[in-house]
Amino acid sequence: MENQQPKVVSGVEIWQWRNIAIQNAIAYDVSPLEVDWLLQEIAGLDRLALRLESFKAWNHIQMHLSLEELNQLWQRRLHERLPVQYIAGVTPWRRFKLAVSSAVLIPRPETEMLIDLAVTAANQCKDVPWNVSIQQHWADLGTGSGAIALGLAEILTNARIHAVDISSEALAVAQTNAENLGFTERVNFYQGSWWEPLESLKGQFSGMVSNPPYIPSDTVLTLQPEVVKHEPHLALDGGFDGLDYIRHLIAVSPQYLRPGGVWLIEMMAGQADTVRELLENNGSYCHVSIHADLAGIERFAVAYIKNV
Numbered sequence: 083m084e085n086q087q088p089k090v091v092s093g094v095e096i097w098q099w100r101n102i103a104i105q106n107a108i109a110y111d112v113s114p115l116e117v118d119w120l121l122q123e124i125a126g127l128d129r130l131a132l133r134l135e136s137f138k139a140w141n142h143i144q145m146h147l148s149l150e151e152l153n154q155l156w157q158r159r160l161h162e163r164l165p166v167q168y169i170a171g172v173t174p175w176r177r178f179k180l181a182v183s184s185a186v187l188i189p190r191p192e193t194e195m196l197i198d199l200a201v202t203a204a205n206q207c208k209d210v211p212w213n214v215s216i217q218q219h220w221a222d223l224g225t226g227s228g229a230i231a232l233g234l235a236e237i238l239t240n241a242r243i244h245a246v247d248i249s250s251e252a253l254a255v256a257q258t259n260a261e262n263l264g265f266t267e268r269v270n271f272y273q274g275s276w277w278e279p280l281e282s283l284k285g286q287f288s289g290m291v292s293n294p295p296y297i298p299s300d301t302v303l304t305l306q307p308e309v310v311k312h313e314p315h316l317a318l319d320g321g322f323d324g325l326d327y328i329r330h331l332i333a334v335s336p337q338y339l340r341p342g343g344v345w346l347i348e349m350m351a352g353q354a355d356t357v358r359e360l361l362e363n364n365g366s367y368c369h370v371s372i373h374a375d376l377a378g379i380e381r382f383a384v385a386y387i388k389n390v
Contacts, residue, residue, distance in 0.1 A: 089148040093140035096125060099149055100132075103156055110160040117156075123170040124152060163307040175229050176236075181258050182227055185251035187317040189229040192375040193293055195382065196348060197233035199373060200291050203344040203384050204238070218288040219244060221338070223276050223331065226317055228256030228269070230291050235265045241288070243269045246279055249316060276330060277338050284337055289344035294327040296320040296350050324350060328357060336366035341389040346382065354380035361385045 100117055107114040118132045125145045131137045145152070158164040167173040167188045173180055175189040176197065182188055200220075218241040222231035231245035243265075247253050253271050260266050272279035280287075297318045303310055309318070320326050328347060335345050345367065349357055354372045361367045367385040375381040 088144040088146065089151075090142050090144055091125075091149055093137040093143055095149055096121065096127075096143060096145075097135060097138040099153065103153075106156075106160055112160060116159070116166045120152070120156070120166060120170055123172060163311055165308045165312055168312060175227075176233055178229070178232060178259070178263060180227050180229055180232075181255055181262065183251075183255055184312055185249060185314060186227040186255050187313050189227055192377070192379075192381060193229065193348060194233070195373070195375060196230055196291055196293065196346060197237055199382055199384060200234060200289060200344065200346055201237050203346060203386075204289060218242070219283055219286050221246065221277070221280060221287055221290045221292075223290060223292040224248075224294050224317070224327075225256050225271070226252050226293075228259045228271075230293060231256065231269050232259060232263055232265050234291060235268050241268070244272065244280055244283070244287075245269055246272045246274055246276065248273065248275050249314070252314075252317075276327070277334050280338060285340055287339045287343055289346065290331070290335055290339060291344075291346045292331060293348040294320065294331065296324045296328060296348070296353065298322060298324040323356075325353065325356065325360075328353075329360060332357075332360050332364055332367075336364070336387055339387045341387055343387045345385045345387070348382055349380075351379045351381075354383065357383045 103117045104114045107117055121127045121132060124147055125143050127137050155169040159166055159169060165188055167182050168184055171181060173182050173188055176194050180189060220234050220238060220241045220243050222234060222243060222245045225231050225245035225247045228245055231243045235243045245256060250273055253273055257271055260269050295318050297320055299319050299321060302315060302319050328349060331347060339345060358370050358372060361370045366388055368388045370385045372380050373382040
């Protein structure tokens with residue numbers, strides 16, 4: 083969207099479109115707050131101007147899309163349940179504004195906690211003192227939009243982040259985000275399956291973070307139409323019980339993480355007990371813990387590689 087020539091419209095035209103769009107949102111059971119969020123992103127209007135409707139008096143407002151293009155996309159929001167983030171081409175996440183497209187899962191607010199858990203886990207690891215003179219390597223496996231990799235890069239300032247995704251389209255979005263946010267020097271991107279592109283660094287990783295596909299196959303089609311129709315199923319479908327990729331990460335990660343290394347994933351409600359059991363039965367992990375998200379759902383699993 084940034085590459086398009088700006089379109090100039092009047093405040094009155096936007097005001098008229100906004101009034102109709104809000105009425106339509108209510109009629110189609112879509113949050114009317116989405117209308118103003120879109121206008122903030124596409125027309126650069128701030129919340130105060132929208133609340134006071136002071137923009138109505140402005141003669142020239144630059145927009146990333148023409149009103150006609152915006153309205154066509156808004157109709158898709160109403161009739162096809164196209165997520166509003168895909169219309170704007172961006173979504174807020176932590177302190178970032180991330181580019182998104184239908185090639186990537188829209189980063190969820192609960193996933194932000196993975197970054198905080200990663201930092202806490204790294205600081206709590208006492209089994210093996212990490213040599214601070216050695217640069218840490220961290221992996222974000224299944225990076226999608228790059229949200230987790232960039233969140234790690236912002237907080238773990240002495241670490242090199244290695245972001246992997248099997249989708250070249252997703253990696254293009256992630257690399258755009260890294261460029262936009264100034265992290266290209268510290269985040270490397272690889273196309274491939276999970277750990278495979280990182281074979282040359284086996285045994286050297288201080289941590290791995292992943293938000294893998296974890297929805298059971300027969301559940302994917304029952305999700306919200308915004309998800310089912312528009313978000314990539316590759317990033318959602320975790321196999322028969324949703325745990326195919328989590329099992330893989332449990333089995334393979336000990337080859338790549340060094341003693342004391344952090345293993346951290348996101349999962350769905352109801353999977354915590356099984357994930358804990360899989361980690362404990364593997365034999366390579368210790369200090370397994372489960373953490374709830376802000377809604378109280380057991381959403382995250384943390385473990386460490388044993389010092390053997």
